[in-house]
Amino acid sequence: MSETEKTGRTLKVSWEDPRALAEAGRSLSGLEYLRKIVAGELPRPPISALMNFGLVELEEGRAVFAVEPAEYHYNPIGVVHGGLAATLLDSAMGCAVHTHMPAGGGYTTLEAKTHLTRAISAKTGVLRAIGKVLHVGSRVATAEGRLVDVAGKLYAHATTTCMVLSER
């Protein structure tokens, strides 16, 4: 299984073959595939083990990831690197789009923009990145995301453009 273990200032990260994971997804709709990851029937992908975040909620057009910001996410200026918010929001928005894809279909992210509205530290506590689809057409989808703490305070928000890839 994918695991992330912290001991002092050392992190040990294990993951499973991501091609096997992607392969498993090919015969499932986006929603079925991602539900298996939420349920733990499929391993979380490597990036998710590496940065220690997880997909925790899923419905059509909406996906939620959770993370507990930690010291290992810090940048050189003494707070959590903006890349954590960008990666989480990208994941939440991309998976929200993915829930609309039929088996054999897919998507790819063309661009994403992230606004950082509040500094994140190891004291912030659990954050949830909530992604929602705004538009889904036959060739393009857009989505938005919000990164909030347990009290609903906003730490970052984002939008993305994805290209819809049809079955071949």
Added chain:
Amino acid sequence: MSETEKTGRTLKVSWEDPRALAEAGRSLSGLEYLRKIVAGELPRPPISALMNFGLVELEEGRAVFAVEPAEYHYNPIGVVHGGLAATLLDSAMGCAVHTHMPAGGGYTTLEAKTHLTRAISAKTGVLRAIGKVLHVGSRVATAEGRLVDVAGKLYAHATTTCMVLSER
């Protein structure tokens, strides 16, 4: 020191106290501070150990990071997660802005947008994220970044808005 060791599908990441690092930066100009990180006189920050990328070149208004995309950067759809490009470009653009900051000054990233123009895999080889300042004023700075392989092929590009924080 900050270290990243890979054994099979396990990664062991070690880092140093990021507050000590940020503290060291307080009495130096941005350029002096970041040069010490390039030279290895200061440890690379935790996020840099975690995602295994490094600051490799620096001059006023320009910063370059390098990474070798690997399996541990993969997303659930079988390629490197877009968050790697976003994090690297954010680092490169932020550090490019940071080179303009005097001792006691600082900056914070307000937003960044990343375009993903080509899929990245573990076979892509070393990528360089090149950040350049486009505008720097007393309150706001903007920068752009490009993520290219050794042949100069473009994998992603980005722009950012940073707020300049003056000495208090």
Added chain:
Amino acid sequence: MSETEKTGRTLKVSWEDPRALAEAGRSLSGLEYLRKIVAGELPRPPISALMNFGLVELEEGRAVFAVEPAEYHYNPIGVVHGGLAATLLDSAMGCAVHTHMPAGGGYTTLEAKTHLTRAISAKTGVLRAIGKVLHVGSRVATAEGRLVDVAGKLYAHATTTCMVLSER
């Protein structure tokens, strides 16, 4: 008064001195100032006459503009230019931020990103650009906007970063 008159393929646009308008705003809070424009007690600004759109609703943190897309908004590829959506959404988001500014304060837009999700033509009918503040701090504010038709169908959406300018 500011006027826009269309005769065949000719448009006659009149406006009032924008410095007088800006001057009038200096002693009012953002909300008071913009309410006078909605009420017609102050003239709409030149750009609003030129592109023939207007501020129609206003409350703290929210502003709505309306436009009827027309042939004079067309680009060379036979539909309304994306600049109309960008300009309207920028106006709606900027004014939403402006409602939070006290008398003597102000704001300036640092960046805005607009997603165009559906083509707009002269047959689309009235569109409303709804801007909402997402974050407002002492130095920075962010907002989002949606461009929808009377049935609520989404034509474009956007986000922006504004810098808050304090009283001097």
Added chain:
Amino acid sequence: MSETEKTGRTLKVSWEDPRALAEAGRSLSGLEYLRKIVAGELPRPPISALMNFGLVELEEGRAVFAVEPAEYHYNPIGVVHGGLAATLLDSAMGCAVHTHMPAGGGYTTLEAKTHLTRAISAKTGVLRAIGKVLHVGSRVATAEGRLVDVAGKLYAHATTTCMVLSER
């Protein structure tokens, strides 16, 4: 012909049927079509007459528009509305992408982000929006743009994502 005439605080704008213009473009490559607009063999599109800007330079992968910012471009806070920069940069980037399209092909803009780095007024003088293609593939293209004055000073910059539409 498309004309824009200013008398005091009144502007008279005339344009030609944009469908005829778009029709003319259907049998030409993007480069041929846009060159006819630069040469005045085809009328400038309505939006270009309305906002009084024009396409002035063109080569494969690059397009330049020029405008003289004027009072009729003003917003309610006493400077030129950010929508002018957004519209011009969108035009320059879109036309840069358009130069790569074969006869029968086309493109549509998915999103554009504009950074405003300096206030623009009626005293700024002529501005040029320079659009350049960064990436062009079979389904997606990206481009960047800069808005500069005659001395090369930067007023705004932008990036965009376009979808490439193939011949049917």
